[in-house]
Amino acid sequence: MSRKLSLGMAVNEALRIAMETDPDVILMGEDVAGGGDRKGDDVDEMGGVLGTTRGLVKAFPDRVLDTPISEMGILGTAVGAAATGLRPVVELMFIDFLGTCLDPLLNQAAKLRYMFGGNARVPLTVRTVTGAGMQAAAQHSQSLYWITAGIPGLKTVIPSNPADAKGLLLSAIRDDNPVVFCEAKLVLGVSGEVPEGDYEVPIGKAKLVRGGNDVSLIGFGGTLPICLQAAEQLASDGIEADVLDLRSLQPLDEDAILATLTRTGRVVIVDESTPRSSVASDVAALCVDRGFDSLDAPVKRVMAPHSPVPFSRVLEQAFLPSAARVVEAVRSQV
């Protein structure tokens, strides 16, 4: 059985299942309870700035912890809790706030196991909202998953739809490694069918969501709907596109990428982030390095420009990848 849920509500459902099935799972972050744990007065809770964790504090009053606005303290405390037996899920409100708390991720969570010769486990999940699309401007709209994907010891996943979000988050929470779980603004409010009950989507497996033999459109998170839209437009012109949803940025499903490349000979990677040191550049390098003989055209990347995210609706739309730009990139290949 399934029913329609937004990606945010699918996340909420995954959190509830994770907490029901494992007493070691705790939720920490700014406003995750959001006032709902106040006793004695009839107040409702915010459940996070976007309401994603609403209702959870009432169900798990001892395990949903409102924190002060102290990202460094929150992340560092969560790493210490994870290394000593809990399974914390931290909400980092926006990935842009990584600037205030990178050390616990970069130098602690990612490295404890290695530095201690394999004698530590850090089963930490960091949920964070990424990307543009809400006119939140330069400090609340970045797609910084390329930073966490590039840090050995961390995993980074980014679902494009509610069903994957639920399954990937359950996998992330139950993984014994630190996982950064990105909730892209472009798809956060989008609804889709979500199976009921407890299920996991494996981390590190991409998913082919559309089949075609002429070109491979590779996207993830907020760019997946853009890829699908472009594929529809191309189909009306007789160009059939494979659409691959990466779902996991580290580990990266290299086999799936090379498989679609081998099938089509043309690759366009669609990534919301800025281009330098990006996931798209990394995938392009993989295609050239290991798929060169199968390539019939230059690998193209459709990305944001090398600039901060602008505020104005007009500028923000120009900043983001679009189906039109994807179609244009494909046309340059054929």
Place this chain on the structure above:
Amino acid sequence: MDLTRAELLEAYRKLRRIRSFEDKLGELVVAGKMGGFMHLYAGEEAVAVGVCTQLGDKDTVTSTHRGHGHCIAKGVEIAGMMAELFGRATGVCKGKGGSMHIADIERGMLGANGIVGAGIPLATGAALTARIKRTGGVAVAFFGDGATNQGAFHESLNMAANWKLPALYVIENNGFGEFTPTEFVVPVKDIAVRADSYAMKSLIADGMDFFDVYAKAAEALAYCRSGRGPVLLECKTYRFAGHFVGDTLVYRDKEEAEDWIQNRDPLQNFETQVLEASLVEAEALRRIDLEVQEEIAAAVESAEAAPWPDVAETETDVYVEDGG
């Protein structure tokens, strides 16, 4: 002081073990036999031993770049530590951590740390685990005066006090943050007063006196264990060897350093007090000195003879492979 003769001898053994271990490392680094950045704990032994003597298996500690003393005080094996510092496969971290990341989770030692102040939130998290899983354990963070100027310190204390976590925060105030005198960068005389901002209990101990640290830590730990919340314990101490091995010490007042080293040595201090009170005999201490010397010589010998890690180990332990 309620310590038995056996406990006093064990405390002395740990003080001596740290001192001799650190003295030996200094020699090995200068002789070019050991690599890496090496920060020695000599002079601060009374702090680690005074606190850790009162910790059990359920209790955890986090440490700093100056972390060997905390390892030894928490019961980490000397042989595995020495092999680690030599970068050998038999090291307690398989040669992957080295001095600044030496750790033994089995013994509740959550690691030295190369980032100043980073261990403070980690201990806060360990205290949160103790609270939520009701283990009865306490988490102790050791850190220097320099770390109290990091946001991680203030954020952690605020959270721990707010949640009344069983955490003991131990400042090892050795008077210098790297090479800069503490008073150049800290506007308060006693850093312990920073606890007041978080409605947190604080204590100050003479970090050169094992018995004073022991007494203050006992009070602090009893408070933490009773569920009343965290405590900030400032121990006034001094690092004998400078910031790292090779430190030229030009920034240090020679007379002041001599005074600390000659007149306030925590081992000498311990010995004077136990002998004057006739709690143990000098011969027993000298016997321990000898045993420790032999133990460390054996650790060096076995470490130097131990195999190097296989280069394939470079890429192992990055992830928990069966962790999915």
